[in-house]
Amino acid sequence: MLKKHPLAVFVAVALSPLNSTAATNPTEPVDEVYVVEGHQARFKANSNETAMRMEVSQLETAGQVAVMDQTLIQEQNATTLGDVLVNDASIGVGGTDRNREIFMLRGFELDTGTGYLRNGQQQWSYYRHPVELMERVEVLKGPAGLLYGKSAPGGLVNMVTKRPTAAFQASISQKVGTNDYQHTVADASGSLNQSGTLRGRMVLSKQSEGSSRRYLDGSEPELDRQIAGLMLDYDITPDTQLSLHYDRVIDDSNSDNGANIINGKPQLGSQFIWEAPWSFMDIDVENYGVDIVSQLTPDWKVKSGYNRQDYKRHYHEGFGQRETYDANTQSFKYFAMDRHDNWVLDTAYLDVTGAFQFGNIDHQVLIGANALRNDYVGQRVMKKNQTAVIGGAYPEPDIHYGTATPRDPEPTDSIGFYAQDLMTLNPQWQLLAGLRYDREDNETDTYYNVLPKAAVMYHPSPEKTLYVTYSESFEPKNPVDSDTDINDGMALKPVKGKLYEFGYKQSLLNDQALFSAALFQIEQENKVVKEAITGQGSLTSRTTQLGKQTHKGVEVSLAGQVTDSWSVHSSATYLDARIEDPFNPANDGKQPADTPEWGASIWSRYDVDNQTYVNVGARYVGDRYGDMKNTYHKPGYTTVNAGVGHTIKAGEQTDLKLSVNVENLFNESYLAGGVQNKTTLGEERKVVLGASLHF
Template identity: 45%
Template sequence: MFSKSPLALVIGAVLASPAVLAETAKTDEHMVVEGRDYGYKADTNTTAMRMEATQLETPGQVSVIDEQIIDEQRASTLGEVLKNDASISAGSKSTNRERFNLRGFELDSGSSYLRDGVQHWSHYRQPIELLERVEVLKGPAGLLYGESTPGGLVNMVSKKPTYETQVNVSQDIGSDSYTRTTADVSGSLNDDQTLRARLIVSQENQDSYRTRFDGTDVETDRFVGGLFVDYDINEDIMLSVHYDRTIEEGDLDNGSKIDTSTGKAIDPNTVNDQRFAQTDNDVANYGASVTANLNETWSVKTGISRQFYERQRTESNNTVYSNKNGGYGYKVSDRHDEWTFDTAYVDFTGDFDALGVNHRLLVGVNGLHYDYERLYDSGYTCVNATEAEAEAACGNGFDMPSNVSYKNDNEVSHSESQHYGLYVQDLVTLNEQWQVLGGVRFAYDKTTSSSNQEESYNNILPKFGVIYSPASNGSIYAVYSESFEPVGEITDQDDVNFGQSQDAKKGTLYEVGTKWELFDERLFISGAVFQITQSNIQVTEDVDPNANNGKETRTSQVGEQVHTGVELSATGYLTNALSLSASTMFLDAEYKNDPEREGKTPADVPEFTASIWSTYAFNNGTDVNLGVYHVGERYTESANTFKKDAYTRVDMGIAHTIKYDENLDFVARFNVENLFDTDYLEGGSTSGVVVGEGRNYMATLQVKY
C-alpha cells in the first residue's frame, strides 16, 4: 500500500539536498494550464459564506486573484498580488510591513487577514509562494469572522496536495541583484492515492532599488518552506495537516520625506535608516483539519491551528533629536516581540429541502486566542552639546551601540485577548429566480491590556441578503451586513471621561449589485453600489479646565466614517486568445461629526483607481502580457494638508512555452515593471512615503511536469 511512488522519490531527493533547500523558487500547479480555459475567471469562492458558493449566488463582491496571475506577474509580496484589485489601495511600508486600505478602510493586521478561512496575524511579508489564490471579500464580515474592519477581509488560500505527480521548479533573476529559486512538488505517496503531499521551498535574495545614506546596500533574505498533507481515512473523512515556516532578515527602509512645496520625495533614492536597522522575522504556522460527510445531507469541517511569530527589530535613522537629559543625539531602539495566534472552529453544513424550499444551512462556532509579549529598550548615542556637533560626529552613520539591547528590559509587556462566536447562516432557494440569505452571530470578546485592564464585549451581528436571477447566467442582489471592532477604555487622566468603558466601533453596509457570465460563461462581469458607515469613532475635544475640575479634554464616540462607492470588474476571455482581469472603483470617503476632521478624507484613499492585467496567447506557445494600474490623488494624512499626485504605471511581460511532451513544459518569461519609468509615490505620510520603483526587469525559467 505504501510503496514508493514517483512523488515520494522526488520529495526524498529534495529533502536530501541542502543545496535545493538553500535555493528554491516559485511557480504554479501544472494543472493551471488546463485552468487557462477560464482566463483568470473563478466560478466559486469559499470566503463570503464560509463554504464553497458560486459567484452568482453570493450576495456581495468577492474578487479572486488566481495562481495564473500570480505566476505571470512573478509576484512575491501580497501588495504585488492585491494591486490587481482596484478596491485596495496601498499604505505605508514602514518597518518592512505592508499595509492596505480596502474600500477606504485600513485593514488590521490581526483581524483583517485569513489563511484558509481562519484569522492570520499579518505583521510580516506573506509567503506568496504557498498560495493558490487570494480572495478579497468586500464589506463588513462580522457574521462569520467576528471582529474585523468594515472594509472587508483578505483570505489567502494555500496550495493543496494533488492526486497526480506535479513538479514545478523556477528560477527568477531581476534588477537590484534579485534572485528567487522555488521548488513545488506534489502528488500521491501511495498507490491508491489516499495519502497525498505537497512540498514547497523557496529562497529569495534582493537588494533595494534605494541606497542607504552612507552608501551601503539595503538587503533582504527570505526563506519559505511549506508541507501540506491530505489523508483519506475513508471515502467520507479526510484529515489535512500543514506546516510552513518563513524566515526573513531585512534591512529597514521607512520611506522618504516629501517636500510639500514640490510634491516630490526628498532624496528619493536614499534610505535614511542606519546600517544596523533591520527586522528579523521567524514565523511558523501549523495545524490540522478534518472534513467529513456525515450523511447525504450534512457535512462537518473542524480544525485547529497555531501561528507563532517571533521578531527582533532594531531602529535608528539619520536624524538628530534633542535628548531629554540634555544635548543632542541619535535615537536607537531594540525590541523583541512574540505573537501567538491559536484558532479553532467547527462548521456543520446541511443541504436539504424543508417547507417547500431548499436550504443550505451553516451552523458553526469559532474561537481565537491572541497572546503578545514584548521586551523593549531605547536610548541615545553620539550625544553632543549641539545639533551640529552630533551631526559632525555621526552624520555619516554609526554602529549599533552596545548599551542598547532589548535584553536590558526586565519586565515583559504582555497583552492578550479571546474571541468566540456562534453563527447560523441559511441560504434559502425559493425558486429558480429568488434566493434569500439570513444569518446572525453571537460574539463574545475579551481583552486584557499590558496594564492588566480587562474589557469584555457582547455583540449580535446580523446579515441579510436577497438574490434575484432574471436569467441562468446573471443575478441581481441586495445585502446588509455589520462588523465591529473593540475599543479600550479612556486612559487619559486629563480627560473628563477617564476610565469610562467604550462601545465597540460598528460598521454597517448597504449594497446593491449585479453579476453576469457572458460569452458562453467565459467572461464574468460584476458591479456594485455601496455605502459603509463606521460609527462609535472616538472624538476628543478641548474643554475649559476651570469648568471641568481641571480636566482638559472630553472624549466621546460621536464620530463617523462614511464611504460611498461604485465598483466594476471583469475577468475571463474577451476572445479565444485575449483574457483579462480588470477592475475599477470610484469612492467618496469622509469623516463626519468630528470638529477637526469634518468632511475630510482618510489618508491614502484615492477617489478613483483602476487596474487591468491582460494576456494575448499566440498559437505558437507565446503569451504577451500588458498591465495598467492607475491610482488617483491621495492625502498623506487625515488632516488633508497635502495630496500625493495621481499616477499610471504600465507593466509588460512575454512568455514562451516549449512542450517537450504531454507532461513536460519549459517556460521562459521576461517581465518589465514600470515600462515608462514613471516617477510616483505610493502609500505613506509626508514623513515616510514609499517611493515607487523605477523601470525594473525580471527573467524567469520554469520547468513544469
C-alpha cells in the same frame, strides 16, 4: 481632469456591450469536490469560499468577491500579498514602514490581527505575506462579521493555500532581475502511497534582493527570505479527510521606513534612507495546524480545524527623525531601539453545512462556531537624542532588549456562534439570512454583541443576478496602551460598521467571463485615531475616537476570456469617503488618508499561439491625501507593466517555460502610501528574467 482619463478609458472598455448566453443555473446545488474537471476560463472565478464559508458560485453570492488565481500570480511575478492585491481597484495601499504592508479596502484599513485570513482563519499580518504557498487570493468586500467575527467594515482578504494533488507534479523555477533580485522556488506534489489515500506537497523558496536606495554610508538595504511549507492530506475513509500543514517564513531585511516629502519632493533625494545602516528586522513566522472534513450524508458535511501562528520579531533600528534635519551642520537626530516581540495566535472553527427542503423552499444552511486567542509578550530598550551626520558617523548605541523587563502578557479571547440560511424560493428568487453571537475578553473588559446579515437575490435569467444586502461589523478595542500618549489608559468604545449594497452580476461570452458591479454605502462609528502632538514634554501622541465615517462608492469588474486568445482581469472604483466629526472641525468633512476617489486596474494576456503569450497591464491611482487632516497631498499616477512568456517542450512530460517581466515600464515616479515623513516611494523600473521546469 486629465488624470481621470485612464479610468474613463477603462470604464468604457469594461462596460462595452458583450453578448452572453445561458450559464449554469445559480439555484442548482453546488458540488464541493476539490478537483474541478473540464475547461476553466482564464482569470474567471466560478466560485469562492470566503463569502459563505463554503464553496458557492459567484452568481449565488450576494456581495462582491474578487479572486486572483495562480495564473495571475505567476504571470505577474508576484512575491508578496501586496503584489497580488494591486489587481483590485478597491484596494488602497498604505505605508510599508517596519517592513510590513498596509492596505485599505473600500477606504477602511485592514486590521493587522483580524483583516487577513488563511483558509478562513485569522492570520497575524505584521509582515509581508509570501505568495509561494498560495493557490489564490479572495477579497471579500463589505462587513464580514457574521462569519468571521471581529473585523473592519471594508472587508477581508483570504489567502487560500496550495493543496496536495493525487497526480504527480513538480516544478523548479529560477528568476533574476534588477537590483540583484534572485528568486528560487521548488514545488512538488503527489500521492505518497499506492492507493492514493495519502497525498503530500512541499514548497521551498529562497529570495534575495537589493535596492536602488542608499544609506548615509552608501550601502544599500538587503532582503533575504526563506520559505518552507509541507501539506498532507489523508483519506481516513472515502468520506472523511484529514489535512495537516506546517510552514515557516524567515524574513531578514534592513530597515527603510520611507522618504520625507517636502513640497512634493523627497528631502535629500529619492535614494536617501534616513534609517541607520546597521538597522535590521529579523522575522520568524511558523504556522501549523490540522483540518478534518467528513461527508456525513450526501447533503450534510462537518468541517473543523485548528491553526497556531507563532510570530517572532527582533527589531534593531536607528530611526532618523526627519524634522530635526539641520542643513548647516548636515546633521539630524535619531533614536535607537532594540525590540523583541512574540505574538501567538490560536484559531479554531467547527462548521456544519447541509441542504434540505421544507415546504416548497430549498435550504442551504451553515451552523458553526469559531474561536481566537491572541497572546503577546514584548521587550524593548530605547535611546533617544542621538546625532547622525551626513557623510560622517551614524553611531550604534550598545543596547539590547534582554536588559528590559518583559511586558505583562496581553491575552485576548473571543468566541462566536453563527447560523446562516440560503433559501431558494424558486429559480428566480433567493433569500439569505444570518445571525451571530460574539463574546470577547481582553485585558480589562468583556464585550457581547449580536450581528445580523440579510440579502435578497433575484435571477431574471440563469446567467444574471441582482442583489440587495445588509451586514454589520463589530470591533472591540483595548484601552490606550502607550506611555507617550496623552490619553494612556483611556478606555475605547467598540468600533461598529454597517453596509447597504445593491449589486449586479452577469456571466458573459458562453460563461467565459463574469461582469460584476455594485453600489454601496458603509457607515463606521467610533474610529480610533492616533495623532502626533508637540509641546507636551515626553508625551508625543493623542489617541481619540471620531464620530463617524461614511463611504459611498461604485465598483465594476470584468474577468475572464474575451476571446480564445485574449483574457483580462480588470476592475474600477469610485469612492466618496468622508469623516464626520462635528466635535473636531479639523477632521470634519475630510477624506481618510491614502483613499483616492478614483482607481482602476487591468491585466491582460494575449496568446500568440500555443507556446507564446504576451501581457500588458496598468494601474491607476487617483489623487489622495497622506494624512487625516488633508494637509499632505499626493498626486495621482499610472503605472504600466508588461511581460512575455514562451514554453518549450523539453521532454514527453517536461516543459521549460521562459518569461520576461517589466514592472513600471515607463519608470513613473510617484508617491505611494504612508504619512509625510514616512512615505513609500514608488518602485523604479524592474526587469525580471525567469526560467522554470515543469514535470
